[in-house]
Amino acid sequence: MRILHWFRIDLRVRDNRSLDWSAERGDFLLPLFVFDDALVAAPRHGANRLHFLYACVERLADALAKRGQTLVVRRGDPRVWVPRLAREARIDWVSFNRDTVPRAKTRDAEVERALREDGVQVVSHKDHVVFESSEILTKTGQPFSVYTPYRNAWWRQYELDPPTPPRRRRLPPPVPGVEAGGLPSRDRLLPASIPAEGVLPTGGEAAARRRLRSFLERDSAAYAERRDLPAADATSRLSPYLRLGVVSPRECFREAFEWLAEHPAAERGVRKWLDELVWREFYQAILDLHPRVLRRAYRPEYDALRWSADAERFAAWCEGRTGFPFVDAAMRQLRSTGWMHNRARMVVASFLVKDLWIDWRWGERFFLEHLVDGDPASNNGGWQWSASTGTDAQPYFRIFNPVSQSERYDPDGVYIRRFVPELGGLDAGRIHRPWTAPLEAPGYPPPIVDHAAARHHALRAFESVRPDGR
Ligand SMILES: Cc1cc2nc3c(=O)[nH]c(=O)nc-3n(C[C@H](O)[C@H](O)[C@H](O)COP(=O)(O)OP(=O)(O)OC[C@H]3O[C@@H](n4cnc5c(N)ncnc54)[C@H](O)[C@@H]3O)c2cc1C
Structure with a gap:
């Protein structure tokens, strides 16, 4: 079976649900990233985020190369590129991880429609959050609109159904005959205003994992006391990595619990930190269920x-x-x-x-x-x-x-x-x-x-x- 995995906000090889699914089933794999013109040209995606994105895609390509794979890179409209590559490479399945942003959901629905018209099967996965909006509901099956009861329900669900650890899999070989394309030159692709050297976090999942580890070792125990002090710089700084899926939220929970097992004195700080990750899940669910909040007041x-x-x-x-x-x-x-x-x-x-x-x-x-x-x-x-x-x-x-x-x-x-x-x-x-x-x-x-x-x-x-x- 020939599978195309479409990377978007999951720029990592480890613990990536769609990539794991593809690796388990595929005889051949086409890993694709499209620099979406609509995204690259929009001022709302400022230079900082685009440069960081670029660095993460570069590192992703390296990580795939180490596993015998080649990241196929295109620039343009994914609604054109994904169906076109699927046709050219005679792909059986296209697999990707779900997004909660309205514009992305509309794009994905259009891509899916075009693929199905061409007879290509499509599958999407939960990956960007531990629990999606449909999984954390009140006793009467309604979504929550207040964080604290959401958090309590979230933790109950985590106890009942903790995410399974990923299994390490070899990646299938590249689909033959597909031109990799390579990364477009940074100068041509990205806004001219280049953030100063050393200002942006280092891209890539190895850097994300180092940051998670150093936060747990250095700052997690005192997080509850020091998280509110901007001068202390005592938070994880993982947000850019979580944003682009350079680290998986499941890994953050898993690593934190492993750390706690060895360092029970860090309980208060680590628990507080994990509750912040639950805030992230709460807002992902709110946007998923109420896309209008991007234009209007929730109330x-x-x-x-x-x-x-x-x-x-x-x-x-x-x-x-x-x-x-x-x-x-x-x-x-x-x-x-x-x-x-x-x-x-x-x-x-x-x-x-x-x-x-x-x-x-x-x-x-x-x-x-x-x-x-x-x-x-x-x-x-x-x-x-x-x-x-x-x-x-x-x-x-x-x-x-x-x-x-x-x-x-x-x-x-x-x-x-x-x-x-x-x-x-x-x-x-x-x-x-x-x-x-x-x-x-x-x-x-x-x-x-x-x-x-x-x-x-x-x-x-x-x-x-x-x-x-x-
Ligand atoms: C006005 C406003 C705008 C914000 N905009 C963003 C944004 O664009 N992107 C973003 O990731 N966060 C945003 N936050 C939330 C929060 O400020 C950042 O997530 C946090 O400062 C990131 O630093 P950290 O990774 O060191 O966090 P840590 O304290 O180490 O927390 C760990 C992770 O939990 C999540 N998290 C922490 N606090 C929140 C929160 N209040 N809401 C949602 N998730 C949280 C983040 O993913 C963060 O990386 C915003 C908060 C406010 C008040």
């Missing part, structure tokens, strides 16, 4: 909110010159590294929406353009949570104070100093409020908004559209 009443379109304030937020040091440090971290700490993401998102009263979708789009881990499901979930329009929303009346968040999570100002050098001369007492010492922070802007007044405005606006008026 429809909040679609009535009338946002400001103040382009100048938005630019100040984007560029990290709001006059609030923690917010500015975070936005500059994003722009200079393509990544931002989770606590900082929550604070800058709250600031954009509740202090500047700018539509959360503007921030969501900006994040997707810059984040190396930019993921439609987690990003939308995070933005709607922060804007109080989402599933398990931050209640609208709980509004982050950007100064007290800064004092609490960056008490010595280490994170601020790292990204806002103009404030390097201020001591820990004043770095959170540089307007109290303007002479010591030359060139740093005054606050662009009065937090107390903005908070008042946000509360009134939310109350005006709530059905209960409160």
Whole structure:
């Protein structure tokens, strides 16, 4: 049997459900990756993510070569390339792993239709999550809309039906007569703005596995205490790898439990970390079930909110010159590294929406353009949570104070100093409020908004559209 495995957001050889399925059944295998023109040209897939993607595809090609296989690479429209290659190579089955992003689901349905018309069989697999949206339901068979009961049900399911470990298989030989194509040149394919050397994470599954291992060894035990401190850099930084499937979520759970078996004292930290991976699954399920959240509020009443379109304030937020040091440090971290700490993401998102009263979708789009881990499901979930329009929303009346968040999570100002050098001369007492010492922070802007007044405005606006008026 001749099988084509279509790589998309599963850029790894190990523990890849579709690849394993193909390896078990195929006499010949055609592993394919298509650089989708629609993806490469879209500004929402910013330079950071595309360069990281490219590096991961390069490493994937190496990993396949070591196993006697050749990654076939094409550039263009997968709706054209997958059926065309299947025809040319006389493929019996096309196999791929499922995606939850609406655009990808539409594309996959079109590819599948074209293949079936040509008499090619198609199979898709669960791979990007441990449990799909249909597997975690309430007792009455409904999907969850709140994280905590979802998480409890998720863990019950994990106890009942833990994912089976992958079996190591040899890959079948390449389908004869197919031109590999090779990777298109980086310069011709990718945006000209190349991220600075060493800024992006190293691509490939070996790097992902090293990162997982070093996180478990170094930071997992204290994760619960240190995960909220941006200066500590004590989280796993696995998000870009999970985004592109360079590491399997099942492997993260398995490795973490193996680590726990040997290091029971790490229980609290490891459990907390695994619950974060369950957040990821929750948002994947939400997007899968409610694709409209990419355009609208999850809670429809909040679609009535009338946002400001103040382009100048938005630019100040984007560029990290709001006059609030923690917010500015975070936005500059994003722009200079393509990544931002989770606590900082929550604070800058709250600031954009509740202090500047700018539509959360503007921030969501900006994040997707810059984040190396930019993921439609987690990003939308995070933005709607922060804007109080989402599933398990931050209640609208709980509004982050950007100064007290800064004092609490960056008490010595280490994170601020790292990204806002103009404030390097201020001591820990004043770095959170540089307007109290303007002479010591030359060139740093005054606050662009009065937090107390903005908070008042946000509360009134939310109350005006709530059905209960409160
Ligand atoms: C406004 C906003 C936007 C966000 N956008 C994204 C995004 O585009 N892509 C993305 O992967 N995450 C996003 N997050 C979630 C979170 O900030 C990142 O997953 C996390 O900071 C990644 O760092 P890490 O890998 O070191 O996380 P760790 O703390 O080590 O967590 C391990 C993994 O769990 C998952 N995870 C952790 N926190 C969350 C969360 N709150 N929601 C969903 N999954 C989570 C990630 O896959 C992460 O890699 C966003 C959060 C907010 C508030």
